[in-house]
Amino acid sequence: MRDERTGLPVVIVAGLHSDARKEAVDQLLRTVPGSIALHHDLSTAADGTVRRTLRDAAGEVSSGETPLVNDCACCALREDLVPELARLAASGLTRLAVVELWDSVEPKAMAEVVVAHGGDALELTNVITAVDPALVLPCLGNGDDLAEAGLAAAATDQRTVGDTWARQLEYAPVLALVDSEDADDADRALLAQLHPTARQVGARSAELARLAFAGFDVETAAAAQHPSCALLPQEADEAGVATLVWHRRRPFHPERLYEALEDLTCAAARSRGRFWLADRPDTLLAWDAAGGALCVENAGPWLASLPDAAWEMVPAMRRAAAALDWHAEHGDCCQHLVFTSPGLDREGLAQLLDSCLLTDAEYASGREAWRRLPGAFDSLLDPVS
Template identity: 50%
Template sequence: MSTPVVLAAGLHGAARTAAVDELLARHPGSVAIHHDLGEVTRGRVRRSVRDTGRVLETADVRLAHGCVTCTVREDLLPQLVRLASGATLLIVDLWDAVEPRSVAEAIDCDEARDLLRLTAVLTALDAESLPDDITRGERLHEVGKIAAKGDQRFVAEVLARQLEYATGLMLHGGDEDDHELSLRVLAHLAPVTPIHTVHDLPPITGPALCTTELAERVDPSTARLPADARTEEIVTTVWRSRRPLHPGRLFEAVDELVMESVRSRGRFWLATRPSRLLDWDAVAGIVSVEDAGPWLAALPEAAWDLVSPARRAAAALDWDPEHGDRVQHLVFTGPDLDVERLHGLLDSCLLAEGEHPGHDDPFAPILDIKEIA
């Protein structure tokens, strides 16, 4: 019988610790393992294992390369396998800035599947800090929360990925007003994810999760994007179109689009790159545009069997006789968004009937370098 494993993630360390403490208290025989990455840039990680009442062991781990991936591969996974036979539940208390996806996928591996089963990915959130942190443009190193040498990620970027990947969210701390505001924020950013308080946690020892399905919830081609919504001052709006975007006009509009909203994401296509599905990911004024592979319409039908059923289903829902699955599908969330003006700006970036986009593509330095890499 495999031992259930729960990931507890979150930038807000006090909220995460409270959640781990509650899980340990609710599940006699459970243990929590934590890797302190405070000195990871020096190749040193401090590992601790505890139960509900005491620290069972600590050790310094030396790594050839200071990063989350090698910490998981070289130490976390072997320790989980070692502890599995003596524990009723294994809780992985992730370092503040660790995004849970890479850890979840490492645990869900062939060599450990008979011993371990990943049953939940929980992200703990401090109700007082969440509304501010999702708008913070500081890098992790500016707040002392890096997870690897050279870590250039932003606070809001990491927080968004932690809460959007999770199977459950846990709110802790703050007063009643903080709690209500955080609930409104989460209703827009993660509308289908269950939200609990630390003292009202869901059952977490059931069947194994499928990390492929978890990934499909957030990957550009299959992401479950939020719908239009308005909750008091917070607005989420969906913009869709079948026409291609003019790369020059979109590039000029990027700053205004990302500053207008707190969070935006989705998939889009440029007139100069009709075969490529492009990923739009922006939070707190920082935008990332990446090539996410070909549209299915750009592939020969014989290649469709090589993509996942979820990808084929998503393409079928978006299929158009002229453009196939090519679509502009971007979602923007922010306080008091001027939806009409935002949609008007995006509409102005579309290629006009009979217009040629020219050969200049200001996105090329970004997309071509990433594609080569």
């Protein structure tokens, strides 16, 4: 029995690699006495229900169904997850609840649900993504919609396999790796460069159980993913896999960047970061690409554009990140993009990016002239409702 003075420890195990995920969950059930795994199978969502299963090291303990909510399997999961965990907590017999997420469910959303609604009864103690190193690149490079792959969580789910896998991989502080005969040095180098701060452990290692209780902070994890202060990878080159960190202080010309988007998106298996458009000089823009698909989003204002009084409302991590990147003239406005891929043409990519920046003459014309440049990104950033 666990200490009654604390909430029920909850660890989330995520990932598209279902066999690897099961291996990691099985290891936790074997090595943590009194542990229970909770899994919601969303593959039955087309029939109008989500199947819930509870199992321990000996096998299935119970199962049931929960109806869809708003025709959304993930919504049903959110509505059912915390009550089930709270029931386990109330029993006082469970030492660790292992939430095994279904293939395309992203851990960030579920981690925040547990923390927001679990109260004192639940304590999120870590998030783990299970990985087969040989499948990292195939998943990352898969531009198919989840619906095409039979992995959509709702009729309106427009995510792709590649971008979903990237977020699953990069959010978790712990990666549980299975042994794979098909994995080579390039696969392992790619994994290390995509998420260099992650703790990598074997899915069958004894250390996995210890890490399940290590602790987890959803606010820190969210900040680490936000484009304004993301912990982006550093320059690297190993086993034919390279990472380019491209950092500049001059804004992009919107038309030249837009014309180069296809080449830039396809130049790497994964690219992400923040960027600055001359015609929107006060707006921090997010760049997120995987599987040949690019998502560009408005991530709010650069801090340099805010009045001093507004800084008190900005999270401390955001202020600290801006301070580290501050420029006397432009503040935190900058280009900070990271590209990771096997066979990356770093020199050619850097030249293409540089060619999209304002020229000396354009830069010298000043911000008012910049704002009058053609709004090539308007259709992406200001969609008609």
